[in-house]
Amino acid sequence: MQPFILTLRKVFYSSNLLFSIRILISLMGSTLVPWYFGRIDLVIPLTLGVVAAGLTEIDTRLLSRCINIIFTLVCFAVATFSVELLFDYPPLFIVGLVSSTFIFIMLGALGQRYGVVAFGSLLIAAYTMLGHNLYTDNYTLPYFLLVGTLWYNLVSLIESIIQPIRTTQQALSNCFIKLAQYLDAKAAMFDPDETNGFNKQTLQLTDSNNQLINAFNQTKRSLFNRLKSYRGQSYIRKLLSYYFVAQDIHERANSAHGDYQALSQHFKHSDILFRFARIINLQAQACTKLALSIKLNQTYQHDPLFTRYFSYLEEAINQYQGNNNDKATVLLIKSLRNLHQNLLAIDLLLANIDTEQHLSQQQENNQLVDDELTSFYDIFAKIKKNLTVKSSLFRHAIRMSLVFLVGYTIIHFSALAHGYWIILTSLFVCQPNYSTTKHRLSLRVIGTILGIIVGLPLTYLFPSVLAQLVLIIITGWLFFLFKNSQYAYATAFITLLVFFSFSLIGESSVEVAISRIIATLIGCFIAWFAVSFIWPDWKFRNIPKLVDRACHDDSHYLAAIGQQYLSGKSNDPQYRLARRAAHDSNADLSSLISLMTKEPHVNPNLINQGFRLLTLNHTLISYLSTLGAHRDKIITNHTLELFDDLSVYIINILSDKKITADYSSIKKSVTDYIETLPTNNEQANNDLLVMQQLALILEILPEVISLASELDNKTD
Numbered sequence: 001m002q003p004f005i006l007t008l009r010k011v012f013y014s015s016n017l018l019f020s021i022r023i024l025i026s027l028m029g030s031t032l033v034p035w036y037f038g039r040i041d042l043v044i045p046l047t048l049g050v051v052a053a054g055l056t057e058i059d060t061r062l063l064s065r066c067i068n069i070i071f072t073l074v075c076f077a078v079a080t081f082s083v084e085l086l087f088d089y090p091p092l093f094i095v096g097l098v099s100s101t102f103i104f105i106m107l108g109a110l111g112q113r114y115g116v117v118a119f120g121s122l123l124i125a126a127y128t129m130l131g132h133n134l135y136t137d138n139y140t141l142p143y144f145l146l147v148g149t150l151w152y153n154l155v156s157l158i159e160s161i162i163q164p165i166r167t168t169q170q171a172l173s174n175c176f177i178k179l180a181q182y183l184d185a186k187a188a189m190f191d192p193d194e195t196n197g198f199n200k201q202t203l204q205l206t207d208s209n210n211q212l213i214n215a216f217n218q219t220k221r222s223l224f225n226r227l228k229s230y231r232g233q234s235y236i237r238k239l240l241s242y243y244f245v246a247q248d249i250h251e252r253a254n255s256a257h258g259d260y261q262a263l264s265q266h267f268k269h270s271d272i273l274f275r276f277a278r279i280i281n282l283q284a285q286a287c288t289k290l291a292l293s294i295k296l297n298q299t300y301q302h303d304p305l306f307t308r309y310f311s312y313l314e315e316a317i318n319q320y321q322g323n324n325n326d327k328a329t330v331l332l333i334k335s336l337r338n339l340h341q342n343l344l345a346i347d348l349l350l351a352n353i354d355t356e357q358h359l360s361q362q363q364e365n366n367q368l369v370d371d372e373l374t375s376f377y378d379i380f381a382k383i384k385k386n387l388t389v390k391s392s393l394f395r396h397a398i399r400m401s402l403v404f405l406v407g408y409t410i411i412h413f414s415a416l417a418h419g420y421w422i423i424l425t426s427l428f429v430c431q432p433n434y435s436t437t438k439h440r441l442s443l444r445v446i447g448t449i450l451g452i453i454v455g456l457p458l459t460y461l462f463p464s465v466l467a468q469l470v471l472i473i474i475t476g477w478l479f480f481l482f483k484n485s486q487y488a489y490a491t492a493f494i495t496l497l498v499f500f501s502f503s504l505i506g507e508s509s510v511e512v513a514i515s516r517i518i519a520t521l522i523g524c525f526i527a528w529f530a531v532s533f534i535w536p537d538w539k540f541r542n543i544p545k546l547v548d549r550a551c552h553d554d555s556h557y558l559a560a561i562g563q564q565y566l567s568g569k570s571n572d573p574q575y576r577l578a579r580r581a582a583h584d585s586n587a588d589l590s591s592l593i594s595l596m597t598k599e600p601h602v603n604p605n606l607i608n609q610g611f612r613l614l615t616l617n618h619t620l621i622s623y624l625s626t627l628g629a630h631r632d633k634i635i636t637n638h639t640l641e642l643f644d645d646l647s648v649y650i651i652n653i654l655s656d657k658k659i660t661a662d663y664s665s666i667k668k669s670v671t672d673y674i675e676t677l678p679t680n681n682e683q684a685n686n687d688l689l690v691m692q693q694l695a696l697i698l699e700i701l702p703e704v705i706s707l708a709s710e711l712d713n714k715t716d
Contacts, residue, residue: 049148056120080142105397176291183284256622425523435598447491455499
């Protein structure tokens with residue numbers, strides 16, 4: 001009976017299943033209902049309305065969702081009715097098309113909600129252009145496009161009422177899955193047979209860290225949004241507690257208590273590092289198990305075997321220390337003991353995650369991040385801030401306005417059948433940066449060709465109306481399933497949907513296919529030309545600004561840690577914000593360098609230096625995380641004074657990007673102080689931990705500053 005109940009729970013809490021049900025219900029309503037009433041001609045606008053609504057949906061709480069529906073319908077109505085009213089007056093239509101494109105894209109300055117609705121408004125306008133000749137009046141098409149939009153939103157609203165926090169559970173569950181992947185990548189760093197300096201493992205660890213940071217940010221938005229509406233419910237507060245525990249585990253997992261290459265060489269003939277790797281892998285499995293518990297709304301059960309594995313590891317460390325008493329080995333053993341204590345702390349967090357003290361009401365209020373616009377002044381300020389050529393959003397708004405203008409001009413003078421696919425293609429393909437646009441170009445063309453190859457025979461194999469309605473439902477469902485993961489497949493499925501839709505009204509599949517491929521190629525070319533020559537947003541030009549931000553956020557994180565050593569450990573919002581900012585900057589730097597690799601005419605040496613700086617910055621954050629993970633330890637006043645002085649010194653170097661003349665003497669003074677610390681008492685061990693981490697930071701600091709300065713000079 002228990003396996004059957006567990007299976008039912010998995011089905012009920014399956015996000016893909018619930019999403020599929022929502023899409024299938026929406027598409028069945030937009031196709032089978034008009035078929036039942038004998039109005040096949042309404043299938044196209046209703047289905048396109050569902051597609052537009054599905055592409056503009058964002059996860060939010062119930063009240064905000066209702067407001068979004070109203071706002072979306074208003075913007076969609078303005079877009080679709082203005083197209084119908086101005087369509088037969090080309091001069092006015094051009095003015096309206098260019099100005100509305102600019103205005104809608106600039107709405108993105110107000111936040112994600114407005115940016116998504118703005119995209120949907122442009123999409124619904126393009127759909128209106130595409131179906132303008134379907135009806136003899138100017139009202140039927142806009143009206144049923146809006147009905148399709150409303151229908152999808154009502155289905156989605158009902159689902160959110162039935163399971164109001166499902167998406168939050170899914171986001172938090174994904175957090176722990178990404179945390180598990182990060183722990184597995186961390187375990188790979190404890191390889192005594194590694195001979196290549198852990199280059200491959202470090203890049204994999206950095207990539208896993210970036211994915212985890214993105215998951216954290218997505219969960220934060222979803223969780224804090226729900227907290228505003230369901231603040232009184234203990235389960236929401238429990239999820240918030242889980243989120244903060246995940247962050248604390250990440251800080252400890254991100255810690256680096258020593259040089260992995262040195263550990264690998266020194267313990268090459270010992271099983272100690274394998275034991276560390278095994279425990280970290282097991283903790284990764286525990287995070288995966290916890291993710292499933294969150295998803296299925298179950299209580300997490302911690303594995304009692306961890307106690308045995310930790311005791312075996314401690315015995316191995318003690319035995320090795322008993323056989324090796326030289327100074328260098330003792331220092332490495334101290335690092336392993338600190339790492340052992342760090343992993344014990346992670347184990348304690350996992351074991352007690354359901355008994356963690358929840359935040360008080362006041363603490364919850366302090367943790368909330370409110371992105372809502374509260375006044376017209378906020379709206380004006382955000383728009384004004386982006387009304388400059390320095391804003392990528394402003395440049396993209398101008399670029400898209402010109403793209404639509406060129407596309408409409410080609411359509412107007414070529415009289416291409418279904419030519420408005422040119423504008424539709426440009427809208428989907430043309431992104432703010434070159435590399436993303438180029439990637440979408442190829443996928444769009446491949447997907448369109450694939451859809452045509454499959455679609456042509458299917459329209460002849462299934463000529464009946466009912467069969468084609470079923471195919472519309474299936475291809476629409478598959479489009480939504482693949483739209484975020486496989487863009488080429490998604491394009492193929494939406495192409496098939498178009499085939500079957502136009503086949504319903506008696507159009508030739510061959511003519512539709514020819515028009516589709518010609519319009520796609522023209523639209524892709526216009527998009528490529530725009531991102532290449534109209535204020536091209538080459539990412540390498542943004543490196544200096546992002547490097548400055550990374551150095552600033554690292555400095556802020558170090559300052560926040562120093563304050564905690566002075567005043568005592570506290571997970572206050574200021575500390576969490578500083579920690580998250582450092583990781584966000586590193587993740588953004590990684591994304592930028594990845595995009596640079598796809599841009600033309602970029603110096604390969606620049607990319608190599610960027611990757612090296614990314615690796616060093618991640619290492620620096622790991623050293624800082626070690627200090628943060630142990631900020632509950634008490635250190636002597638003398639060490640605290642040295643910590644304060646060295647923190648200021650490191651912060652100044654990161655700010656000025658210049659190594660001072662006294663660097664060598666300061667580094668030597670730290671090494672000398674470490675030599676004077678005894679290794680046989682707990683207090684000295686705390687001092688040793690702090691000073692070793694500062695010594696590790698000073699060790700990599702010259703290369704960090706050198707690379708940061710070189711990247712500044714090479715991007716001028």
